[in-house]
Amino acid sequence: MTxxxxxxxxxAIKDPQNLANVIREDQAREVEFEEFLxxxxxxxxxxxxxxxxxxxxxxxxxxxxxNCPEIELNWNEDYSSLKEMFPKLVQKYW
Numbered sequence: 001m002t003x004x005x006x007x008x009x010x011x012a013i014k015d016p017q018n019l020a021n022v023i024r025e026d027q028a029r030e031v032e033f034e035e036f037l038x039x040x041x042x043x044x045x046x047x048x049x050x051x052x053x054x055x056x057x058x059x060x061x062x063x064x065x066x067n068c069p070e071i072e073l074n075w076n077e078d079y080s081s082l083k084e085m086f087p088k089l090v091q092k093y094w
Contacts (some may be wrong), residue, residue: 003036020088028093 001009004022011018044053075081083090 017086017088020092023093025092 001012001019008018008022012022040057041053045051075085079090079094083094
């Protein structure tokens with residue numbers, strides 16, 4: 001979602017059903033967008049001229065993990081549960 005821009009991201013956070021208006025059916029299975037995964041590392045290299053982004057990222061990630069709240073996914077991912085929570089998305093992509 002972040003690669004789609006601020007407005008789409010914020011609208012999806014407000015209501016995930018908004019993604020039904022943004023994501024085409026042929027895009028629904030492509031959730032990783034690998035090209036976007038290296039944006040941070042590329043920007044870091046351009047700014048610092050160093051190739052140690054992932055080393056620093058791993059150190060930072062594990063030092064910050066203690067301060068992160070536990071996220072509990074408290075829903076079922078079966079068809080009927082998802083259809084109840086996200087009817088537009090299930091209708092379009094299931």
